[in-house]
Amino acid sequence: MTKNEFAVIGRPLPKVDAWAKVVGETKYADDLFLPRMAYAKLLRSAHAHARIRSIDTSRARALPGVVAVVTADDLPRVKFGILPVSQDEEALCADKVRMVGDPVAAVAAVDEETAEQACRLIEVDYEPLPALMSIFDSLAHPEVMIHEYGDGPNVHKNVALQFGDVEAALEGADLVREDVFFFEGNNHLPMEQHAAVAHWARDGKLTLWSSTQTPHYVHRVLAKVLDTPAAHIRVIATPVGGGFGGKTDPFAHEIVACQLSKLTGRPVKIALTREEVFYTHRGRHPVLMWIRTGFTREGDITGCHLRTWLDGGAYGSYGVASTFYTGVINPVTYKIPVYKFEGARIFTNKPPCGPKRGHGTVQPRFALESQLDKAAEQLGLDPADMRRRIVAEPFTKTANHLTVTTIGLGECIDKVVEASGWRDKRARFGVSARQAPRRSPKKRGLGIACSAYLTGAGTAIYWNDMPHSGVIVRADRSGGVAVLCGATDIGQGSDSILAYLTAEVLGIEPKDVHVHPADTSLTPVDLGSYSSRVTLMCGMAAIQAAERLRDAIFKAVARKLEVSPAALVARERKVGVPDDWDKAVPFARAVELGEALHGVLAFPGSYAPPKRAGKYKGGGVGPSPCYSYSACVVELTVDEDTGTVELENVWIGHDIGRALNPLLVEGQVEGSVYMGIGEALMEEQVFRKNLHKHPSMLDYKSPTTLETPDIHTILVETDDPEGPFGAKEAGQGPLLPVIPAIANAIHHALGIRIDEVPITPDKILKALDLKRAGKPARVGPERLPLFTFKEPLVVESAFGQPAEAVVSRPFASDDKR
Amino acid sequence: MKVRVALNVNGEFREALVPVHKTLLEVLREDLELTGTKHGCELGECGTCTVLVDGEPVLSCLALPIETAGRRITTVEGMAEGGQLHPLQQAFAELGAAQCGYCTPGILLTATALLARRPSPTRKDVKEALAGNLCRCTGYTKILDAVELAALRMGRQGART
Numbered sequence: 001m002t003k004n005e006f007a008v009i010g011r012p013l014p015k016v017d018a019w020a021k022v023v024g025e026t027k028y029a030d031d032l033f034l035p036r037m038a039y040a041k042l043l044r045s046a047h048a049h050a051r052i053r054s055i056d057t058s059r060a061r062a063l064p065g066v067v068a069v070v071t072a073d074d075l076p077r078v079k080f081g082i083l084p085v086s087q088d089e090e091a092l093c094a095d096k097v098r099m100v101g102d103p104v105a106a107v108a109a110v111d112e113e114t115a116e117q118a119c120r121l122i123e124v125d126y127e128p129l130p131a132l133m134s135i136f137d138s139l140a141h142p143e144v145m146i147h148e149y150g151d152g153p154n155v156h157k158n159v160a161l162q163f164g165d166v167e168a169a170l171e172g173a174d175l176v177r178e179d180v181f182f183f184e185g186n187n188h189l190p191m192e193q194h195a196a197v198a199h200w201a202r203d204g205k206l207t208l209w210s211s212t213q214t215p216h217y218v219h220r221v222l223a224k225v226l227d228t229p230a231a232h233i234r235v236i237a238t239p240v241g242g243g244f245g246g247k248t249d250p251f252a253h254e255i256v257a258c259q260l261s262k263l264t265g266r267p268v269k270i271a272l273t274r275e276e277v278f279y280t281h282r283g284r285h286p287v288l289m290w291i292r293t294g295f296t297r298e299g300d301i302t303g304c305h306l307r308t309w310l311d312g313g314a315y316g317s318y319g320v321a322s323t324f325y326t327g328v329i330n331p332v333t334y335k336i337p338v339y340k341f342e343g344a345r346i347f348t349n350k351p352p353c354g355p356k357r358g359h360g361t362v363q364p365r366f367a368l369e370s371q372l373d374k375a376a377e378q379l380g381l382d383p384a385d386m387r388r389r390i391v392a393e394p395f396t397k398t399a400n401h402l403t404v405t406t407i408g409l410g411e412c413i414d415k416v417v418e419a420s421g422w423r424d425k426r427a428r429f430g431v432s433a434r435q436a437p438r439r440s441p442k443k444r445g446l447g448i449a450c451s452a453y454l455t456g457a458g459t460a461i462y463w464n465d466m467p468h469s470g471v472i473v474r475a476d477r478s479g480g481v482a483v484l485c486g487a488t489d490i491g492q493g494s495d496s497i498l499a500y501l502t503a504e505v506l507g508i509e510p511k512d513v514h515v516h517p518a519d520t521s522l523t524p525v526d527l528g529s530y531s532s533r534v535t536l537m538c539g540m541a542a543i544q545a546a547e548r549l550r551d552a553i554f555k556a557v558a559r560k561l562e563v564s565p566a567a568l569v570a571r572e573r574k575v576g577v578p579d580d581w582d583k584a585v586p587f588a589r590a591v592e593l594g595e596a597l598h599g600v601l602a603f604p605g606s607y608a609p610p611k612r613a614g615k616y617k618g619g620g621v622g623p624s625p626c627y628s629y630s631a632c633v634v635e636l637t638v639d640e641d642t643g644t645v646e647l648e649n650v651w652i653g654h655d656i657g658r659a660l661n662p663l664l665v666e667g668q669v670e671g672s673v674y675m676g677i678g679e680a681l682m683e684e685q686v687f688r689k690n691l692h693k694h695p696s697m698l699d700y701k702s703p704t705t706l707e708t709p710d711i712h713t714i715l716v717e718t719d720d721p722e723g724p725f726g727a728k729e730a731g732q733g734p735l736l737p738v739i740p741a742i743a744n745a746i747h748h749a750l751g752i753r754i755d756e757v758p759i760t761p762d763k764i765l766k767a768l769d770l771k772r773a774g775k776p777a778r779v780g781p782e783r784l785p786l787f788t789f790k791e792p793l794v795v796e797s798a799f800g801q802p803a804e805a806v807v808s809r810p811f812a813s814d815d816k817r
Numbered sequence: 818m819k820v821r822v823a824l825n826v827n828g829e830f831r832e833a834l835v836p837v838h839k840t841l842l843e844v845l846r847e848d849l850e851l852t853g854t855k856h857g858c859e860l861g862e863c864g865t866c867t868v869l870v871d872g873e874p875v876l877s878c879l880a881l882p883i884e885t886a887g888r889r890i891t892t893v894e895g896m897a898e899g900g901q902l903h904p905l906q907q908a909f910a911e912l913g914a915a916q917c918g919y920c921t922p923g924i925l926l927t928a929t930a931l932l933a934r935r936p937s938p939t940r941k942d943v944k945e946a947l948a949g950n951l952c953r954c955t956g957y958t959k960i961l962d963a964v965e966l967a968a969l970r971m972g973r974q975g976a977r978t
Contacts, residue, residue: 018910021918024853024893028919031852191857191865191919191953241919242953274858491917491954663913667959674956697862697951705944705957
């Protein structure tokens with residue numbers, strides 16, 4: 001298919017919700033005000049690890065204006081968590097706190113200030129326990145158990161998978177590199193702090209409005225922890241003011257607001273402060289990585305062995321999935337014939353880590369791409385040419401049994417190499433080149449890196465055979481079309497995509513489509529805005545529903561025009577026969593005919609990913625309908641005197657499958673690049689004396705307009721058979737190559753290796769000092785934990801096998817099954 | 818202690834009885850129901866709550882209503898004139914400069930003040946003017962493009978009239 005076959009797809013249209021957003025009419029969760037609404041605040045632990053001896057709330061209860069005070073005693077004693085295997089969180093801690101910021105009590109009052117004041121009047125008697133603040137601490141002190149479950153003392157998860165004989169492959173290599181890297185954790189820093197409004201009405205039914213990316217999972221958790229039938233709970237996801245994975249877990253504040261509403265008979269609002277957002281966290285895991293890879297003289301990879309240690313923080317969150325993700329996506333980018341992965345997630349007394357944009361894959365991508373760069377240098381190969389040579393083969397399987405469909409990475413590399421002037425600048429810039437004025441401390445460098453990312457997780461968080469995404473498309477005699485879908489717009493444009501796809505199929509304009517996002521009482525389930533799944537999964541469901549509606553309308557119009565339904569097309573808000581377009585029926589009239597023939601016109605669409613999970617334990621994490629690919633070149637200047645890095649240009653080529661709206665895709669790519677820059681150079685969630693070192697937007701550094709360089713986005717289209725009109729994801733993948741491309745460019749500029757993110761000026765200066773002293777010019781982790789991974793599950797490598805020609809995709813329409 | 822504050826917001830005279838320490842941000846959102854003004858930190862760090870006071874950007878989370886009594890306050894709700902969007906609003910919508918949209922009101926108002934001061938800003942001018950407004954979605958690119966487009970259109974409009 002070519003672009004010009006489409007009426008809506010491929011056009012740079014404004015988002016359907018843009019107009020409300022630019023006039024300030026969009027209602028985010030904290031913008032909701034209900035009559036008699038009370039305001040809630042959580043009292044949070046000031047201890048990183050402590051037993052709760054007692055809680056005295058009497059003084060808080062006595063404060064005028066307080067309407068309710070709750071502790072764990074006022075809630076059912078049911079633990080929760082996003083993953084069925086890690087049900088380890090409490091809305092209010094009963095016996096023990098595991099981090100600074102753990103909620104222990106809550107107050108509802110007539111206003112926020114009174115609630116805050118009352119929280120200060122609550123007396124909690126703690127028995128402090130030793131605080132374990134790092135992977136090393138936690139492994140060194142098995143006698144201090146943060147949790148009573150897991151794969152060992154303070155070990156949440158221990159995984160080991162082996163695909164083929166890695167040792168033999170490394171023995172046969174011309175070059176074997178062994179490197180160690182560290183990636184510091186960081187926060188999502190969404191502009192909107194989490195907020196929720198609960199209303200437990202007098203009919204016994206509960207409604208929760210929340211800034212959540214996963215209303216369906218919140219719905220399930222509320223039913224569980226509040227001991228209330230899910231059928232009596234309605235969760236409405238308000239437009240989310242930035243998510244990036246930070247609003248993907250069910251949270252204590254949501255549960256507490258519901259319970260306070262039940263107890264007070266009033267609507268209750270809870271809004272987190274910025275400091276609370278830092279402690280609620282679920283951000284990027286700090287990960288320590290060891291990686292051993294074999295290369296041939298020509299730059300081919302013979303095999304790879306990766307070990308990762310994740311600092312999980314105090315709770316499970318998505319941690320089991322995060323652990324797998326540090327290992328399983330790596331073989332999707334390049335040809336890696338045999339692969340071994342060992343990973344462990346360690347509990348610490350810090351805010352829990354979870355999914356952040358690129359979930360678990362960002363850290364090893366930094367390690368892999370830095371190591372590739374080192375190998376290229378040793379082998380005397382151009383880093384771009386080497387990568388180009390080893391790009392994975394489309395429509396094959398990886399060593400770890402993931403099925404890859406289209407791959408546009410080669411083209412992405414070619415395009416960023418050309419656009420950036422790679423060959424010329426690599427020769428002109430860099431430590432080995434004769435740079436212009438010698439005395440200038442500013443050195444220029446150019447670096448490259450590549451990556452791949454999933455377009456939606458192929459398996460659901462809880463095991464089931466139901467759709468991952470559902471849509472209802474409804475038309476009535478007004479000619480308007482409503483799309484009901486449980487998806488949540490977090491700014492990525494999911495409402496718009498639903499409107500575009502529906503309009504394309506029905507031959508109407510996006511403006512004619514009314515999108516009704518996540519409301520668990522009205523909309524079919526969508527699993528949530530995570531894993532870059534929404535455009536593909538909701539999109540496929542919307543197309544199916546719209547096609548069913550179109551078929552019904554065609555049947556009715558065909559009778560009227562006395563033609564075959566197969567002869568009809570829908571376009572320009574009309575339905576008719578192309579060769580006899582004068583007789584075409586206006587869309588609203590066509591709907592009337594359809595309604596007269598069939599009754600109410602409302603059609604469902606369902607989507608579940610193809611069943612392709614590898615047939616081994618752990619094979620459920622990693623499969624995706626298709627993978628996006630990115631290549632990135634960074635041009636920068638480093639000041640040798642100050643260690644400051646100034647980014648000049650970023651070129652990024654992204655295989656998007658098909659850009660359903662190039663403007664929105666560019667926006668996702670640019671935002672990903674920006675976020676990668678922040679992680680590479682400044683963002684870090686670090687602790688001092690058990691406290692977050694800088695839980696504010698001033699001290700937690702993130703890039704402003706001044707630190708963000710010109711971003712040149714190049715979209716590559718591969719028309720993937722799995723995606724809606726061929727589309728793949730854009731929201732996460734393009735973040736991945738940015739960080740190693742920066743690290744590699746710094747090496748090009750100065751000849752130093754910073755194997756630790758963020759790459760701050762002090763590390764650059766330290767490496768330069770080492771270089772001047774004639775020592776290896778590298779700054780990075782110096783030691784690894786003493787830790788025994790479990791015996792690996794050994795599976796044959798599936799590398800190079802062809803993708804199955806026929807895949808079973810549940811719920812697919814007959815002609816597409 | 819509550820005080821009566823009289824504010825000129827978006828050309829309308831508004832009154833509220835509020836605790837003396839309540840910030841302009843809170844009064845706008847909670848007492849005057851102008852929730853278009855957002856908050857990201859309430860410590861003056863992120864720029865999200867920016868409004869205009871006598872045409873100058875002010876962080877409403879750090880301002881007290883009594884300081885602004887009698888002065889001209891403009892919030893995002895006051896940018897459009899009648900049914901006509903401000904050229905900045907139009908350009909932000911058209912170019913995808915608002916993703917989650919949460920920082921958008923503050924950025925629109927900061928940009929309004931820039932264009933009043935400097936009708937044909939360079940990209941560097943725009944970057945400097947917006948350096949105090951954080952956006953986590955866009956990478957700023959489309960925002961900078963949109964401000965430039967609006968400036969261009971306003972210049973043309975100005976030339977016509």
